Amino acid sequence: GAGVSQSPSNKVTEKGKDVELRCDPISGHTALYWYRQSLGQGLEFLIYFQGNSAPDKSGLPSDRFSAERTGGSVSTLTIQRTQQEDSAVYLCASSLALVGYEQFFGPGTRLTVL
Amino acid sequence: QQQVKQSPQSLIVQKGGISIINCAYENTAFDYFPWYQQFPGKGPALLIAIRPDVSEKKEGRFTISFNKSAKQFSLHIMDSQPGDSATYFCAASNWEYGNKLVFGAGTILRVKS
Numbered sequence: 001g002a003g004v005s006q007s008p009s010n011k012v013t014e015k016g017k018d019v020e021l022r023c024d025p026i027s028g029h030t031a032l033y034w035y036r037q038s039l040g041q042g043l044e045f046l047i048y049f050q051g052n053s054a055p056d057k058s059g060l061p062s063d064r065f066s067a068e069r070t071g072g073s074v075s076t077l078t079i080q081r082t083q084q085e086d087s088a089v090y091l092c093a094s095s096l097a098l099v100g101y102e103q104f105f106g107p108g109t110r111l112t113v114l
Numbered sequence: 115q116q117q118v119k120q121s122p123q124s125l126i127v128q129k130g131g132i133s134i135i136n137c138a139y140e141n142t143a144f145d146y147f148p149w150y151q152q153f154p155g156k157g158p159a160l161l162i163a164i165r166p167d168v169s170e171k172k173e174g175r176f177t178i179s180f181n182k183s184a185k186q187f188s189l190h191i192m193d194s195q196p197g198d199s200a201t202y203f204c205a206a207s208n209w210e211y212g213n214k215l216v217f218g219a220g221t222i223l224r225v226k227s
Contacts (some may be wrong), residue, residue, distance in 0.1 A: 004157070034215065043158070043203060043217035056212050091157050099209045102148070105157030 002026070004106035006092050013082055021037045021077045025094030032075050033095075033103060037094045038088035045088075049075060051096055078085060082113045118206050127225050133191040135221045137204035140185065144206040146213065149178065149189045150159025152201045154219075161202070162189070194225045 005024045007061040013019050025032050034046040046060040060066070064083075069075040079086055089110050093103040119138045127133045135148075145166055150158035161205040163186065164171045164178045173180045177190040200214055 035215070042219045043205075043215075045214045045216070048212050048214055050212070056214060057169065059214070087165070093157075095213070098213050102160045102163065103213070103215065105150075107155070107157050 004092055004104055005096050006090075006106040006109050010110045010111060012114065014082055015084060016079045016081055017109065018078065019082055019092050020035075021079075021111070023075045023077070023092030023094075023106060024071060025075070025092070026104055027073075029094035029096055029104075030072065031095045031101075031103075032069060033093040034075070034077050035091045035093065035105075036059050036088045037091055039110070041088075043091075046077070046100075052089065053112075079111075084113050087113045111112045116170045118216050118218045119155060119202050120221060122130045122221060123219070124222040125224070127194045127223065129194065129225055131194050131222055131225075133194045133198070133225070134188060135202055135204070135223075136186065136188045137206075137218050137227045138151055138184075138186045139206050139216075141206070141208075141216075142185070143208050143210075145218075146207045146209055147180065148180070148205050148207075148215070149176075150203045150205060150217075151171060152203065158203060180208050191223075194223075199225050 007022045032049040044062045064080045068075045089108040091108045093105045095101040095103045148163035149161045151161045152158040174194045179186045202221045205215040207213045
């Protein structure tokens with residue numbers, strides 16, 4: 001079966017522009033996670049969804065970042081007014097449920113803010 | 115208290131040797147400790163994981179050793195192969211809090227043939 005897919009694989013944008021990153025989890029997976037991987041900060045948690053609700057948004061770095069999930073499936077991470085420090089690889093992971101199941105990661109979206 | 119400290123940053127091992135990567139944590143609420151392997155351009159992939167009620171878990175050439183009192187855990191790769199060359203991340207989470215992973219900084223492993 002298909003794994004977690006993310007699009008685009010690469011995104012180059014100019015400072016101040018908005019970007020949307022998409023994650024398609026494994027079919028049937030109810031839990032979905034966003035992480036960010038950067039040279040300076042390593043791998044860090046951003047937000048997770050159980051179904052369509054996001055109980056924990058504590059990792060979002062600023063109010064420029066938001067995420068939503070619709071139909072218990074696809075999720076979109078939106079970054080408004082991008083800054084150079086937003087440049088990183090954004091990783092999405094999904095798991096069958098919150099408890100007791102491993103997280104499967106997608107290949108990531110590499111975001112470069114010029 | 116949310117940090118997971120990982121060492122070494124990089125490691126070079128001869129083919130057939132043992133690779134050892136160590137991690138330490140502070141938050142005693144963590145109850146799940148996975149190790150992930152990441153190749154360039156790919157997302158992390160789960161290698162092996164352990165819960166704190168056991169002290170060791172082995173899967174093939176990969177073993178996790180867990181010391182609850184010391185709040186430390188380690189990954190041992192036996193008979194290391196060039197194909198094992200990758201970045202390894204330890205992580206920790208608490209299933210009660212959504213299982214969000216807190217990662218170590220990563221170890222770049224190179225196995226020389």
